[in-house]
Amino acid sequence: MDYCRGQAHFSSGVHSNKMKAIATKLTEKYPTAVYTPSSTCALNVSLASGMALTGIQIVMSTFKKIESFFNKSPSLQLELENAISIFYQGNEEKASDLKEACRTNWTMRHDAFEVAVDVVESLLLCVDSVHDNEDLRWSDQVTHNALEISEALADFEFVAALVVLKNTLSFTRAFGKNLQGPKIDVYFAASSLTAVLHSLNEVLDNIEVYHEFWFEEAVNLAAALEIPVKVSRLYLRKHRPEAGTEIQPEGYFKEHLAPVVSQLIKELNNLFSENHLNALRYLMLVPAVMGQLKFNMSEENNVEMYRNDLPNADTLPAELHCWRVKWKHRGKVTLPSTVHETLQLAEVKFFPNVLAFLRVLSNLPVLGLEDADGNASRKRFQM
Structure with missing residues (x-):
């Protein structure tokens, strides 16, 4: 663990809290093993999965069922697209966009919750049609799975939680997307977190x-889906109101979904500690990022955390200056734009401190692995 420079965990619900506790303990003992999100999962999906709130977990488990269901057969995908066409007859552009989105693993996208709100009516029509199975096209297993999804979609707890997720995570969508974008976007994302947190605190x-x-x-949305606005049956069974009183849906959902914002703020602070953000700032060492910054990179930065990784920390300011000058005067050439490309440069060995920082960056789970062509890799480990 002394050599670990980053850790990421993907889990959901109550298991997520246990993994976060482990991550915190590891970070306390090994500060350089910074806790980060994983590059293989959209930040918003990861944030939602980690919330141990009943309504949120209903949404995430339903998303998994939807993904599994429509991946089984192109015919089911076509059925969904037909349903989208029905609901968006007067808006062909919107229908086309939603169909295109639904041909991807949209439940794992940065905008998964926005897409879900737009497509939920079509989804319900589709799975109800499959369950009815009037033309006997579908197997018993498929119709059973369709019924499960239909029942989940027609639950107001799902609808309310989905709307809260859509609105709350809209503040982190661009931030999360930038984290999986070009390295210059990642660099600026690290600086934009303060604004994201400020917006969320205003909401709170x-x-x-x-x-x-x-x-x-x-x-x-519930009215459009023709489903009743009511408190969860399971909740009412466990918390029977006193005689003459009634639990109101708005009060119930306020109590159970309002914590989404505070949990989101807490998790962002955990995932993007000052140590993590300091590490991301060293993306300025990637030549293309330097170029975007007009080579006005700071030669002073917090190096204490990685001092033991540097061959000669005392020469770092001078080395950074030489590294900047080297690329500033390269003329009109295409600058290396990724950590991987920069590490492949023959001359990088003459900048040992820069090389050490680049190696640290290449091991951060938040930064996608790249293949020999610089393309992002979706899998960090080959099983």
Whole structure:
């Protein structure tokens, strides 16, 4: 573990809390093993999966069922596209965009929750049609799976949680997308986290107002789906109201979904510690990033955490200056744009401290692995 420079864990629900506790312990004992999100998963999906709230986990488990269901057969995918055409008859552009999205693993995308809200009516129509099986096209297993998804979609708890996720995670969508983009986008994303957290804290400070808007949106969506606005049956069974009283849906969902914002803020702070952000700032060593910064890179940065990784930390300022000058005067050539490309340069060995930092960056789970052509790899380990 002394040589570990990054850790990422993907788990859901109650298991997520256990993994976070382990990650915290590891970081306390090994500060250089910074806790980061994984490059193989969209940040918003990872953030939602890690929330141990019943409504949120209902959404995420339903997403898994949807993905598995439509991946089984092109005919099911076509059935969904037909349903989209029905609901968006007057908006061919929107229908085309949704069909294109649904041909991907959209439940794992940065905009998964926005897509889900737009397509949920079509989804419900599709799975209901498959379950009815009037033309006897589908097997018993397929119709059973369709019924499971239909029941989940027609639950107001799912609808309310989905709307809250869509609105809350809209603040982190661009940030998360940039983390999986070109290295210059990752570099600037590290600087934009403060603004993201500021926006989320404003939402938290005015959660009463936001909750009213979100609940109204959820009620309207439920009306479009023709499902009742009511408290979960399982909750009512465990928490029977006193005689003459009734648990109101708005109060229930406010209590159970309002923590989404505070949990999101907490998780972002955990995933993007100051040590993690300092490490990402060294992406300025990638020549193409330097070029985007007009070579105005700082030659002073926090090196204490990685001092033991540097062959000669005392010469770092001078070495960074030489590295900057080297690339500034290369003329009109294509600059290496990834950590991998930069590590392949023959001359990088003459900059030992720079080389050490690049090796640290190449091991951060938040930065996608790249193949020999610089293409991002989806799998960090080959099993």
